[in-house]
């Protein structure tokens with residue numbers, strides 16, 4: 641287990657991290673949500689051992705010599721080398737296994753081809769992120785921290801990365817912490833969420849708990865949604881194929897049943913939760 645307790649860090653510009661405590665459990669995917677300047681990167685730098693906190697403790701239970709791997713901001717790659725040579729060079733620099741089989745295994749682990757020979761400057765952003773993760777995995781870490789990994793990816797790239805992260809957690813039993821300022825990506829892949837604002841932890845809980853406590857707005861899509869009578873009591877705001885309603889999360893299963901009885905075929909029901917709601921809400 642990785643436990644960070646009461647971490648604080650100040651720069652000349654002010655306090656970047658203020659009494660932050662978090663935990664990473666084996667195989668768990670945690671999200672760190674916060675606006676720009678909330679202190680996410682500062683926390684990640686401390687977790688990776690790149691900077692020291694002014695106060696607080698970092699305790700890591702692990703048999704491995706380098707238990708934490710990560711990408712802080714963008715992965716720094718050698719653009720003129722191919723993926724294999726990038727990985728091999730980083731493995732040599734880090735003193736990690738660098739024989740062919742091990743390098744290829746790492747490429748396959750992140751879903752990159754082993755036979756692509758062109759330089760990584762030709763790679764899409766999603767492929768560069770995958771290669772960055774492969775570099776972070778070189779030392780076979782138990783804990784992986786990924787700072788803003790979805791930044792700049794298109795929706796297909798985001799979904800592919802979410803699947804990769806889920807695979808690494810379940811198949812390799814790696815504990816993963818991801819940061820983002822976007823709710824949607826984190827709620828799709830994280831078991832637990834931490835919410836930071838101005839250097840402080842302002843909310844936390846399992847993703848399900850946070851959704852249940854804080855979501856009161858849902859977007860329901862169905863082609864004939866406008867003909868629903870039962871929906872009227874929620875004063876829906878109608879769109880072309882859907883309607884937005886305000887209600888508690890626990891009313892949704894019954895409502896979906898009633899809609900089905902009315903012959904309304906619901907194709908999606910999406911909770912609408914914003915970062916602002918979680919930052920401003922009292923702790924659940």
Ligand SMILES: Nc1ncnc2c1ncn2[C@@H]1O[C@H](COP(=O)(O)OP(=O)(O)OP(=O)(O)O)[C@@H](O)[C@H]1O
Pocket residue numbers: 651652653655656674675676677678679680681682683821
């Ligand atoms: N090396 C540094 N020197 C001075 N101030 C810093 C340094 N690194 C971070 N800060 C300041 O600390 C605060 C937290 O920054 P940090 O980068 O940790 O936030 P963040 O949540 O990662 O933001 P972003 O999403 O914009 O990357 C900001 O006010 C930032 O300006």
